[in-house]
Amino acid sequence: MSDRVILFDTTLRDGEQALAASLSVNEKLQIARALERTGIDIIEAGFPVSSPGDFDSVQQIARTLRDSRVCALSRAVQGDIDAAAEAMKVADQFRIHTFISTSSIHVESKLKRNFDQVLEMATGAVRYARRFTDDVEFSCEDAGRTPIDNLCRMVEAAIKAGATTVNIPDTVGYTTPTEFGGIITNLFERVPNIHQAVISVHCHDDLGLSVANSIAAIEAGARQVEGTINGIGERAGNAALEEVIMILNTRQTHFGLTTNARPTEIYRTSSQVSRLCNMPIQPNKAIVGSNAFSHSSGIHQDGMLKAQNTYEIMTPESVGLPRNTLNLTSRSGRHVIKHRMTELGYQEQDFDLDTLYQRFLELADKKGQVFDYDLEALLFFENQKEDD
Numbered sequence: 001m002s003d004r005v006i007l008f009d010t011t012l013r014d015g016e017q018a019l020a021a022s023l024s025v026n027e028k029l030q031i032a033r034a035l036e037r038t039g040i041d042i043i044e045a046g047f048p049v050s051s052p053g054d055f056d057s058v059q060q061i062a063r064t065l066r067d068s069r070v071c072a073l074s075r076a077v078q079g080d081i082d083a084a085a086e087a088m089k090v091a092d093q094f095r096i097h098t099f100i101s102t103s104s105i106h107v108e109s110k111l112k113r114n115f116d117q118v119l120e121m122a123t124g125a126v127r128y129a130r131r132f133t134d135d136v137e138f139s140c141e142d143a144g145r146t147p148i149d150n151l152c153r154m155v156e157a158a159i160k161a162g163a164t165t166v167n168i169p170d171t172v173g174y175t176t177p178t179e180f181g182g183i184i185t186n187l188f189e190r191v192p193n194i195h196q197a198v199i200s201v202h203c204h205d206d207l208g209l210s211v212a213n214s215i216a217a218i219e220a221g222a223r224q225v226e227g228t229i230n231g232i233g234e235r236a237g238n239a240a241l242e243e244v245i246m247i248l249n250t251r252q253t254h255f256g257l258t259t260n261a262r263p264t265e266i267y268r269t270s271s272q273v274s275r276l277c278n279m280p281i282q283p284n285k286a287i288v289g290s291n292a293f294s295h296s297s298g299i300h301q302d303g304m305l306k307a308q309n310t311y312e313i314m315t316p317e318s319v320g321l322p323r324n325t326l327n328l329t330s331r332s333g334r335h336v337i338k339h340r341m342t343e344l345g346y347q348e349q350d351f352d353l354d355t356l357y358q359r360f361l362e363l364a365d366k367k368g369q370v371f372d373y374d375l376e377a378l379l380f381f382e383n384q385k386e387d388d
């Protein structure tokens, strides 16, 4: 089994489909380029049959990408597959991603078919897609709620029909990490041809478990992980790819797995996605939230000044942030103020630390957070007093 996890980004498909206002072609191109810079292997650019605008943007992205491979979504019907192939044929290599539901709830209530009919449709779609490309991904929609015997049958049949990647989505974010990892383990134990395809996972965040479920699946043998930047997507969203990347990166010795990601691009890509999609990032969001590398309590700040790894398991620089932030509040110690003044270019003889710290505490009690320009103003007023 490979020790590399393939990164599949669906910000422009699953992510975009959840936005109040669609992205323009130009905005999608900017995001696609940012994803490419971040080292994403496969970029799902859209669902070409869904609208002429989507077709056009998939085509333009297919024309632009060099290092990442373009992919487009299609239902398990020929018209969708034709549209996907037509939109991407400008690229040297492309992936067609076709899918159909496999859970009993979806098969009976949504598709109004029986499982054998759905199996026929799935294998027919995979065979048809293989006429256009040798890179075909098949997804078992709502795999998380699919009876395991049916899921095993579907995965085996899809691989036999020519799927090179088989994706196991937790479409409604229902499973727990133990359950979801168990599904992947079961597939590896029971599907005889499973090593002929890459097993992929695609988790939604309805219970806040999408990243945990993805990691459990990787531990059980999945070697492609699907997600979006900042976790944007349907309802509560998809697995946040920047979190998956940094989990595998920060705990490299634990997992022993690699990716092609360039983590130092994460912050820039995340900010761009947030701005273009008009989706603010919560301050305490892991990896990319504005508080992710800031330290407020006096004890933490003091520890950070002694050694960065006391309270940081990865550096802000590693995800592309210039440096960590020590929030200056009434809980900050004298130590931190002295350090910040040195960072601002002052020498010890330029200020009286006791007085400055006293003024700082008075100000912090009034306004909460004290900024660098406040410190400079306090120093200026103290020096003025001395001169008078």
Ligand code: KIV
Residues within 6 Å of the ligand: 014, 099, 139, 140, 141, 142, 167, 169, 170, 171, 172, 202, 204
């Ligand atoms: O969540 C899902 O099941 C999907 C499929 C189309 C892969 O987005």
Ligand code: ZN
Residues within 6 Å of the ligand: 014, 169, 171, 202, 204, 234, 238
């Ligand atoms: Zn999805």
